[in-house]
Amino acid sequence: MHPAFSVLLFTTLSGAGYGLLLWAGGLILLPALQGRTPANGATVLLWCVLLLLGLVLTTVGLLSSMFHLGKPMRAWRAFSQWRTSWLSREGVFAVLTGLVVVAMLVLLVTGSLWPVIPVLAALMLLLSLCTIASTAMIYASLKPIPAWRHPLVVPGYFVFAMLTGWLVLMALVNWSALSDQALGVIVLVTFALAIVTALLKLVYWHRIDRQSLGATRGDAVGLPGRDVEVFERPNTQANYINREMGHVLARKHARPLRAISLLLFAVVPMVAAWLAWANPQMAGPVFTLGALLALSGTLVERWLFFAQARHLVTLYY
Amino acid sequence: MTDLPPPSKKKLGLVIDLDTCVGCHACAVSCKEWNAGGFAAPLTDEQPYGKDPSGVWFNRVHSFEVAATEGCASSATPQPAMTLHFPRSCLHCETPACVTVCPTGASYKRAEDGIVLVDEDKCIGCKLCSWACPYGAREYSEVEGVMKKCTLCVDRIYNENLAESERQPACVQACPTRARHFGDLGDPESKVSKLVAERGGVDLLPQLGYQPVNKYLPPRPRRTGEATATAPQDETLDTAALPPMLRWLDRILSR
Numbered sequence: 001m002h003p004a005f006s007v008l009l010f011t012t013l014s015g016a017g018y019g020l021l022l023w024a025g026g027l028i029l030l031p032a033l034q035g036r037t038p039a040n041g042a043t044v045l046l047w048c049v050l051l052l053l054g055l056v057l058t059t060v061g062l063l064s065s066m067f068h069l070g071k072p073m074r075a076w077r078a079f080s081q082w083r084t085s086w087l088s089r090e091g092v093f094a095v096l097t098g099l100v101v102v103a104m105l106v107l108l109v110t111g112s113l114w115p116v117i118p119v120l121a122a123l124m125l126l127l128s129l130c131t132i133a134s135t136a137m138i139y140a141s142l143k144p145i146p147a148w149r150h151p152l153v154v155p156g157y158f159v160f161a162m163l164t165g166w167l168v169l170m171a172l173v174n175w176s177a178l179s180d181q182a183l184g185v186i187v188l189v190t191f192a193l194a195i196v197t198a199l200l201k202l203v204y205w206h207r208i209d210r211q212s213l214g215a216t217r218g219d220a221v222g223l224p225g226r227d228v229e230v231f232e233r234p235n236t237q238a239n240y241i242n243r244e245m246g247h248v249l250a251r252k253h254a255r256p257l258r259a260i261s262l263l264l265f266a267v268v269p270m271v272a273a274w275l276a277w278a279n280p281q282m283a284g285p286v287f288t289l290g291a292l293l294a295l296s297g298t299l300v301e302r303w304l305f306f307a308q309a310r311h312l313v314t315l316y317y
Numbered sequence: 318m319t320d321l322p323p324p325s326k327k328k329l330g331l332v333i334d335l336d337t338c339v340g341c342h343a344c345a346v347s348c349k350e351w352n353a354g355g356f357a358a359p360l361t362d363e364q365p366y367g368k369d370p371s372g373v374w375f376n377r378v379h380s381f382e383v384a385a386t387e388g389c390a391s392s393a394t395p396q397p398a399m400t401l402h403f404p405r406s407c408l409h410c411e412t413p414a415c416v417t418v419c420p421t422g423a424s425y426k427r428a429e430d431g432i433v434l435v436d437e438d439k440c441i442g443c444k445l446c447s448w449a450c451p452y453g454a455r456e457y458s459e460v461e462g463v464m465k466k467c468t469l470c471v472d473r474i475y476n477e478n479l480a481e482s483e484r485q486p487a488c489v490q491a492c493p494t495r496a497r498h499f500g501d502l503g504d505p506e507s508k509v510s511k512l513v514a515e516r517g518g519v520d521l522l523p524q525l526g527y528q529p530v531n532k533y534l535p536p537r538p539r540r541t542g543e544a545t546a547t548a549p550q551d552e553t554l555d556t557a558a559l560p561p562m563l564r565w566l567d568r569i570l571s572r
Contacts, residue, residue: 001448070442070462077421077439081319087445088420143414143525144451215522217381220451221403222335222519222533227384231400234345234377237369241453244444312522313453316379316405 001145002247003306010065011135012164012298014094015157017057018128019165021101024050025125032118048108049172055101057168058131062094086141090134097127132161139305146214147309152204159200160265163193164298167269167291174276175284183277190273198266201301205258213310220315233317245311257304264297319419321412322428328503329430329469330409330530331489332512336537338496340380340402347491348376348406348467356472357437361460373456375467376406376488397539404497406488407454407467408521408529409433415446415455415466423464431503431530432471437463451522452529474499502530 028047031037066072079095081088104120136157139148170186178186217228235242272290276283352375353360362372385398413433416424423439424446426432435446435455440463447455447464455466470486473479483490489497500509509532512518518532556567 068443070444070457070459070464071440074421074439074441077423077441078443079420081420081422084319084321084417085420085445087418087443091420138418138445141418142449144449215524219522219524221379221381221401222521222535223383223401226386226396228401229382229384230379231382232340232380234342234379234405235374237371239371239377240373240447240456240459244447244457245453311448312451312525316403316453 001306001309001311002244003303004068006064006067008299008302008306010061011157011302012061012295013064014058014061014135015132015161015298016164016168016295017054017059017061018097018132019161019163020050020057020168021054021097021124021128021165022162023165023169024054025121025128028121029118029125032121037114044108044111046173048105050169051101051105051108053168053172054165055098055105058094058098086134086137090131090138093127093131093134097124097131100124100127132157144312145309146211146312147208148305150204150207150211152200152207156200156204159193159197160298160301163197163265163269164291164295166190166193167287167294170273171284171288171291174287177280178283180280183280183283187273187277190269194266194269198262201262201266208308213312213315215312215315217315220312230317241313242317245313246317247307251308254304254308257300261297261300261304265294265301266297268293268297319416319422319424321416321426324411325428325431326503327430327501328409328411328530329432329474329500330502330509330532331406331469331486332498332500332502332509332518332532332534333404334496334498334516334534335401335403336496336516336534337494338378338402338404339494340378340400341493342378343491343493344404344488344497345374345376345378347487349374351470351473351487352468355470356468357435357465359461360465361458363459373458373465375454375456375465376404377453379403379405394538399536399539401536404488405452405454406531407433407469408452408527408531409467409469411528411530413527414449418445418449420445432469433466434468434471435464435466437461437465440464451525451527469499502532 024047027050066075069075078088078091082092100120100123104117104124107117107120133154136154139145140153142148166189170190174186216224218224218226221228269290272286275286349360352358360373360375362370364370365372379402381401381403383399383401386396388395409432411431413426416426416433420443421439421441423436423441425434425436427434442457442462442464444457444464447457455464458465473486474484476484485499489499498509498512501507502510502513504510512534513532516534518534520529521533556564559567
């Protein structure tokens, strides 16, 4: 499949944004569940910054996704078909999440209605989960692309959202001096997320390399069992189908690109966490750089996700 | 609405005979000609006379080489190698994923006759429908920013300004070998349904479950007697059996 850069940027940024909102929701809910009100103004300020950054990341992501549309001015129509279309559902959930985040920001800044905040945080958590699931299902529901139908695709989108959202959170909170205990927890969580994500991706790559298309060229032309070879293509120059579905560049360079992305999204965050643990006064810059590199690694991973996926229509060519 | 309508009684579609198709591309060309001015107009071309021409076609004719077989799922008897000409266009599926994935309601399946169409005024050009189609039936127009597809010549088949005999898709009318047939595949008594039953018409990629309405008639089994089975022999000449005159000529000419 042809990797449209705007779509790669969108899933990377909005993934990190919804991941950040998930962690922010957790941070807000935790004291509320323990029956505590926020300790001081600094905590509320941190929440506001997290929510605002989550809103910016998801909004920039959504706007960038509009650039791959042929008619961006009609994008509002995409909210209408939520009953059948995962793309439509994604749009609806994204807008609802955004509205809840804005409501929380307004309430936090004006300092009113404190009891409503945890309820809204829970709602935001749920809606963010739904948005990530919808994004993943857009791909996982497409039967002509077996690599996207794989059961690890949906969990993959969740772990990447959790990992990149966590790293963005770390890039923010580590600029203030944290206790050794807090840093210890941070290192553990970073290692756990990076290892889970790397393992999931390694298993996924291993599986799709050995996956068959599930159909032969004989099936595609109605002669199952016969050995069919292309003799003459219908078009002398590449057409839309060849350009959009028949992308071969990535399969040639898959190995180094996989290594690069794994290094950036899994190894770099672990090194950053270890450096921050060894040198707490360096934690801020180290985690910021680590988060940026991990996001670029995610971008490479998304590129591979598209470029390596074979579409059944390629059987005809 | 991208909800699918309840299955229609009438299922208009095409039956394509792979036995008689000669791969002349007349159907593709006449489709392009009619639809450049019809319901889905324009059928944009980019740089049609330039170095790298590109354009939207609803119908494309592939040619394949089919290897000889000793017998397989689609043919019990041994079959020689052959060329297969294969016109590919929208199959107007019974459960088309291209319709249900559409976020805007631009793609729809008509409740009355099952034709799958795009309302280009609603299409946002997200291309998701083309990803959902394993048959490559949908082509995006870069110039207009919307998705295009076969309309089954909806603007011909009901067109009262045309003579009754011309109320059929342009590709069907153009076919010089009558390899394309148009009709109601929902009616078991229709000519096309009987043809499918008689010739063992098949669905393409039935395992995906989109239930294509269009059917393909596989090539009729080729005769497989000794004449086709034995390869041409080397020519040998038994000079001893020749009359003396010709034997002498052979000897002179062989020098």
